[in-house]
Amino acid sequence: MSNPIWAPLLAELDRWGTEGRRLRLWLRDDDAIAPSPQLDRLAALAEHFDAPVLLAVIPFLAQPALCERLRSAPLLQPCQHGAWHRNHAPQGEKKSEFGSHRPREIVIAEIAAARRRLLDLFGPALLPVFVPPWNRIERDIASELPELGFSGLSCFRHFSFAAPRGFCVLNTQIDIIDWHGGRIGRPAPAIAEEIVTELTRRREAEIGESPLGLLLHHRDHDAGAWAVLDALLGSMVHHPAVELVGLRQLFSGLNTA
Structure with a gap:
């Protein structure tokens, strides 16, 4: 018997199916640096659900052993997560590594150097995201990304900029961690309600095939976060209105926030 927590979500997906709509579901996991039991658990989850995961790797903290580990976890696909993951915003402002707090040319050079390091580690396996x-x-820094060799950018929810043709902005919408409430997994009912609200909004507004991204942080997952993620994917991935799409396909020719 399915968990009643997910019943409203499945009902909304049924409506999508009735209307001939499809939900492209995808996963992004941030802050990867090294092999760990948590990374093993993420790889096992990806394999169990046949779910590709965009693995955002911190370039100057990444260990060569991570490259070795990912060779046996092809569904965890690396991309670039900043440079050092350092906050350069002054106290009292929201954290940012790539804000307006440093000279632009220094920031651009740092992103380029970080990209070179990841290319040295991962070669063609590195997604240009x-x-x-x-x-x-x-946004003025984001506008430089195509010249640095990137073809995609991923943030959270509503970020966008005047991206050139062929450059993809694809954001995540659902974070499974409660960062302000103790860095713990969010309750399943709250996540289910949030997804239902988002899908209902899209359906009623007749928004096109915009993917839905789940935001993960394997290094920070507690038992509750893993349990919710497993239950959520178990409820969604086998629904006929849901498609777990490949990341290269997802970031190809798509320009949506």
């Missing part, structure tokens, strides 16, 4: 720490980046 940039994920800024704390999901924040100044």
Whole structure:
């Protein structure tokens, strides 16, 4: 018997199916640096659900052993997560590594150097997608990303900028961790309600095939976060209105927030 917590979500997905709509579901996991039992658990979850995961790797903290580990976890696909994951915002402002707090040329050079390090580690396995720490980046810096070799950017929810043709902005919408309430997994009812609200909004507004992104942080997951993630994917991935799409396909030719 399915968990009643997810019943409203499944009912909304049934409505999507009745209307011939499909939900492209995808996963992003941030702050990867090294092999760990938590990373093993993420790899096992990805394999169990056949779910590709965009693995945002911190370039200057990444250990070569991570590259070795990912060779046996092909569903965990690396991309660039900032440079050092350092906050350069002054006290009292929201954290940001790529805000307006440093000279632009220094920031651009740092992103380029960080990309070179990841290319040295991962080679062609590295997806040309940039994920800024704390999901924040100044728009004038974002506009430089195509020239640095990136074809995609991923933040959270409503970030966008005047991206050139062929450059993809694809954000996550659902964070499974309660960062302000103790850095713990969010309760399943809250996540279910949030997803239902988002899907209902899209359906009623007749919004097109905009993907829904789940935001993960394997290094910070407690038992509750893992349990919710497993239950959520178990409820959604087998629904006929849901598609777990490949990341290269997802970031190809798509330009949506």
